[in-house]
Amino acid sequence: MLDTIRRRRSIRKYLNRPIQDDMIETLLRAAMQAPSARNLQPWEFIVIRDRETLARIPDYHPYSSMVPGAGAAVLVCGNTELQVDPGYIAQDCSAAVENLLLEAVNQGLGAVWLGVFPRKERIDGMVELFDLPQNIIPVALVSLGYPAEDPGFQDRYAPLKVHMEKW
Numbered sequence: 001m002l003d004t005i006r007r008r009r010s011i012r013k014y015l016n017r018p019i020q021d022d023m024i025e026t027l028l029r030a031a032m033q034a035p036s037a038r039n040l041q042p043w044e045f046i047v048i049r050d051r052e053t054l055a056r057i058p059d060y061h062p063y064s065s066m067v068p069g070a071g072a073a074v075l076v077c078g079n080t081e082l083q084v085d086p087g088y089i090a091q092d093c094s095a096a097v098e099n100l101l102l103e104a105v106n107q108g109l110g111a112v113w114l115g116v117f118p119r120k121e122r123i124d125g126m127v128e129l130f131d132l133p134q135n136i137i138p139v140a141l142v143s144l145g146y147p148a149e150d151p152g153f154q155d156r157y158a159p160l161k162v163h164m165e166k167w
Contacts, residue, residue, distance in 0.1 A: 004105050006153055011110025012066040014145025018049075019071040023107050027074070027144070030103035034095035042082035042089055043096045046075040046130055053129070060125025061141065064114050071109075071145040074100065075116075075126060078137045090117055093139035100142055110147030116140055 028045055036042065048054060055068040067073055076097050078089030097113055104111040116122045117139040126138035 004102050008101055008105045009110075009151045009154070010112040011145070011147045011149060011151070012112055012143075013148040014066070014069050014071060014110060015148045016069075017071060017146045019109065019144060019146075023109070024072060024074075026107065027100050027103050027109075031074075031076070031096040031100040034092070034099045036092035036095065037083070037085055037088035040082050040084070041092070042079045043093050044077045044079050044136060046077065048073040048075065056129060057141070060129055061114055061116070061122055064141065064143070066112060067114075067141070067143045069145070070143040073144060074142045075130060075138055076100075076140045076142065077132065078117075078139050080135045080137060089137060090139055093117075097140045097142060104142075104144060108146070109144055110149070111145075112143045114141040114143065 024047055028047075031045065032041065032043070034043075048057075049072045051068075054070060054073060057067040057073065058064045061067075076093050078093045080089065083089045083092065101111050101113060116126055117137060123138055126132065126141070130138070132138065
């Protein structure tokens with residue numbers, strides 16, 4: 001598992017290859033295995049493959065220039081009707097995003113996590129673009145594709161950030 005974690009990097013350049021349905025389902029299965037507060041599983045997912053829609057996303061998210069070239073994207077949302085403890089939706093959906101990213105590595109895909117929540121302008125843009133109901137909060141967008149780049153491993157372990165027992 002540590003090898004998968006080490007190979008996970010933000011990939012912003014993709015080959016022009018479609019992502020098969022069974023791979024998308026496996027990614028979503030991995031996402032839905034994430035832990036969530038009180039096991040309420042408040043996540044909802046929109047799979048985006050339509051080229052025109054992918055091309056419009058940069059109009060709503062300033063750091064999504066790679067999305068039009070992606071094989072697919074997944075908008076990870078939180079359903080406020082399924083989460084009774086305010087504030088946990090972002091954590092729950094983030095755990096789902098991380099699982100999805102790690103499974104993407106296992107499948108030979110590249111991915112990048114694009115934050116939506118808590119930026120109001122990004123939230124409003126995704127609500128508009130995807131016609132989200134009022135109880136659905138867009139948390140993150142994940143761009144997916146076969147990698148056309150390899151940024152290599154970067155060791156991020158920082159012993160000075162580790163504190164034993166107390167600060």
